[in-house]
Amino acid sequence: MDLNIDKLKQNTISYDELAEKHMLDTEFQKEYLNLSLAEYVEDGDFNKFFKSLEKVIKSRESISSFAKKVNIDRTNLYTLFNGKKIPRLDTIAKILKELGYTIKVA
Numbered sequence: 001m002d003l004n005i006d007k008l009k010q011n012t013i014s015y016d017e018l019a020e021k022h023m024l025d026t027e028f029q030k031e032y033l034n035l036s037l038a039e040y041v042e043d044g045d046f047n048k049f050f051k052s053l054e055k056v057i058k059s060r061e062s063i064s065s066f067a068k069k070v071n072i073d074r075t076n077l078y079t080l081f082n083g084k085k086i087p088r089l090d091t092i093a094k095i096l097k098e099l100g101y102t103i104k105v106a
Helices: 005-010 013-021 026-043 044-061 063-068 074-081 089-098
Strands: none
Touching: 013 026, 013 044, 026 044, 044 063, 044 074, 044 089, 063 074, 063 089
């Protein structure tokens, strides 16, 4: 059986395209953030967690419009996304609340 690689490539999408498509689903976004938050609790890598928040935000709208909604300066959000500053808890809470994410306390 001969595989026609060019035809196969035409009928498939890349991993990045697939991830981008899934990221449009709000339920997927919540699960993605759940996993990211659980990993943060395990490894303490805040930068990875905030990159996850950035991906979810960008999948919904621009950083500028999101920043306006949560009343956080856009440059401050970028500073957080770049790992140059660790946000206060109330900042994280504002971001998560706007994303429709609720933290369940056991």
